[in-house]
Amino acid sequence: MNLVSTITGLPYTGKTTLFNLLTGGHAATGAFAGAEAETNVGVAKVPDERVAKLAALFRPKKTTYAEVMYRDLGLTHSVDRAALASIGSATSSISAQKLGDLRSSDALVHVVRAFRDPSVPHVDSTVDPVRDLQSLELELLFADHGVVERRLERIEPELRSAKGAEREAREREKAVLQKAMAALDNETPLRDLDLDDEERKAVRGFRFLTLQPQLIVANIDEADVPSPDAVLAPLRAAAAKHRRAAVVPVCAKLEAEIAELPADEADAFRADLGVREPALSRVIHATYELLGLISFFTTGEDEVRAWTIPANTPAQQAAGAIHSDLERGFIRAEVIRWDELLKAGSEANAKKAGTMRTEGKQYPVADGDCLHVLFNV
DSSP states (O other): OOEEEEEEEOTTSSHHHHHHHHHTOOOOOSSOOSSSSOOEEEEEEOOOHHHHHHHHHHOOSEEEOOEEEEEEEEOSSOOOGGGOSOGGGOOOOSOHHHHHHHHTOSEEEEEEEEOOOTTSOOTTSSOOHHHHHHHHHHHHHHHHHHHHHHHHHHHHHHHHHOOHHHHHHHHHHHHHHHHHHHHHHTTOOGGGSOOOHHHHHHHGGGOOGGGSOEEEEEEEOGGGSSOOHHHHHHHHHHHTTSSSEEEEEEOHHHHHHHHTSOHHHHHHHHHHHTOOSOHHHHHHHHHHHHHTEEEEEEOSSSEEEEEEEETTOBHHHHHHHHOHHHHHTEEEEEEEEHHHHHHHSSHHHHHHHTOSEEEOTTOBOOTTEEEEEEEOO
């Protein structure tokens, strides 16, 4: 699957610096506040030492890592909660184009400022990451509320003329939308609702923003890098109130400086700070965990490649990630764990040792599996 994540946040939070870290880009920072400038777009290769080790074994002509497309999209101001009598009286200040970018994402990355620097202004004058997170969440709630409200207004005349199965579908849709409206009126994100498969199917086309998982990146001070728990505690408490949300600490300014160093010096620098992984690895791994994604591999002399799929995907559907013909003509898959393949030294040795096995259409592909798909079309 082609994974798309959108980075958003208030001006001067460091979100564009984070975007550059993730994608290796050089987008302008500081002055770029996301108001009039175009959204930055870039691609990050998913760090995976398993790909490198498999490539060292096979020495392929091509090595392909999984990729994530990132968009850098900014808000221009925070929400004035005191001015709102209720969520129903407000509308999102995000432009239609940017709302479209958000809705076409698989996950949202909210960057909130947790660093203090008098030389860097804040749109609300003071540093308060929980308040800023709430502002971002309210914008998404407003956007979803408007979509639900407009659809409920249109569905009534449709119900009066609909018959049979079409009427049943409209009634089912209306019931789910009313359930969603009640949650949004209470400032509850839709990902907190218990929706069954039929309910999710009824509203899938709306691409509700508050249904998407939220990765909260706290841009912290360099002094907090060795021990970030104290500064993260309020944010973690806020995130824990809702489903499918996680907090990752990053000192974007420091990471940007480290990124300019040779790899061995960068690793040593991070080790001295007690940081195990670069920002890229931490953000992407957290995103995969939130979305319930895994990686499997295809190997050979031509190419070693990582593929991204949801956890527990049946082997036949996983084959479709490689090519639709493989899914359509799927016969069986030869499967081996990546580390067992390394230990065997070759696929031939793995077959002799009995560590490569044959699996059918319904086998749930596991993270780290190497697949060879046999098919006929």
